[in-house]
Amino acid sequence: MSSRRDFLKKAAGLTAAGALGSLPLSALAAEGYYKIPLKKPLKIGFVYIDPIGNIGWSYQHELGRQYMDKMLAGQVESTFVENVSDARAEAVFRQLASSGHQLIFTTSFSYMNPTLKVAKQFPNVIFEQATGFKTAPNMGNYNARFYEAQYLTGLVAGAMTKSNKIGYILPFPIPEVYRVVDAFTIGLHEVNPKATVSTVWVNTWYDPSKEREAAQSLVASGADVIATHTDSPAPMQVAEAHGIYAIGQDSNQLKYGPKAQLTGVIDTWGPYYVETARRVLEGRWKPESTWGGLKSGMVELAPLSPVIPQETVDLVMKRKAEIEAGTFNIFSGPLYDQKGELKVAAGKALNDGDLLGLQWFVKGVEGKAS
The missing domain is CATH 3.40.50.2300 (Response regulator)
Incomplete structure (x- = not known):
């Protein structure tokens, strides 16, 4: 996980706009939405860096996944892979994308570059990466204050x-x-x-x-x-x-x-996962950077x-x-x-x-x- 150190070199001197990323607008629909040919129910994958256990970072993301499943019952079908090291991350992302998952949440900063690489290879899959700063036409990121x-x-x-x-x-x-x-x-x-x-x-x-x-x-x-x-x-x-x-x-x-x-x-994380899945289902998803805090409840x-x-x-x-x-x-x-x-x-x-x-x-x- 030492790849997280790379953030220092890349984040230093960034403006807010630069840190949030720039997008090739030609890759987006006219209204700014990135739409993919959906198969229903929407298959969603979650990748966790730690064992889920019963407390902590990955556990909270897992609670968010379960909340999403409950709120969008019948509309989504989700799976998760836990305890995924940085070395395994790219292969796990690719396996999920290849097996019909059309929305994938990668929940570690150190997953940022592997997520970006795989996102470019699977344009009909939307990726959301936690705590990073890079975006692509089909990749957004999210973080909490x-x-x-x-x-x-x-x-x-x-x-x-x-x-x-x-x-x-x-x-x-x-x-x-x-x-x-x-x-x-x-x-x-x-x-x-x-x-x-x-x-x-x-x-x-x-x-x-x-x-x-x-x-x-x-x-x-x-x-x-x-x-x-x-x-x-x-x-x-x-x-x-x-x-x-x-x-x-x-x-x-x-x-x-x-x-x-x-x-x-x-x-x-649950409300964010629900809203993101809804946007994908309704064709309203954009590759944005979200930074929620106390006000949003994140x-x-x-x-x-x-x-x-x-x-x-x-x-x-x-x-x-x-x-x-x-x-x-x-x-x-x-x-x-x-x-x-x-x-x-x-x-x-x-x-x-x-x-x-x-x-x-x-x-x-x-x-x-x-």
Whole structure:
């Protein structure tokens, strides 16, 4: 999965429009829709990079698939392939496309280039690729603004830490990861300017043993709240075992940390899958880039623990409403990086283009930025 690192080189310096891709309009219908000769029911394939299990990134996509099947019963027929490595991805995509699937969701950033390659070979199949940035006439992409919810969890962590040391487990140095850590730290400092965030890179999205080891090292260094952008419940389990707090990731992880979990980030893909399938069925699909957040429901906040002070709960709910209304920008200046250099001046804010290429940590994050 190290191919995700390539994103840094390609995302840096992109404008919002460039990052979202340009399309050869001659390949599209006059109204902009890409139409294919449909066979009904519409066969849809999903490809997951992790085992589905009962929690985490692939599990949430699987819940989305099941939701789609229920909402479009009789109109669609779906299948999935789980635990597909980057090395196997292209072959799996090709097999699905060759076996009658006319809409294929590929649910990992590292699947971007294999998806693009196979999409060019199967013009009568529509592809949707998660968390990437490339498009083609028959390939769109979709992502979630995870950072919006992580900012809110930072508010909670700032109120609950006693040691003023937060531990954060990170997968790969790509803009998505910088966004969530920076947003979390901005929220943290809004409530508790003295707190710091210690980071550990594990160079994987899913490896329970590595995630557990990283969490234990952070606890040993004095962290009393653990956050992660990886996929297993291991960090939550470590927090529960040590009697400290943690922030859930991807799914509601309360069953793994009934005392530890303060709140968390929940990915909700079902409505997007329903809408995308409907557009294909109705001939209204376009190769677009979708970036949903709290407002659209693609990202949700896990229930807040009853141990959180009411004033913090009130602040979280206030900021959540402001983000959804578009009246609060998390990345408003002044913002400084780790070295103390002013990156965003007062009265300014990062826009989507800036966020898509983000690759620096804000002040208060400890550890190398790559």
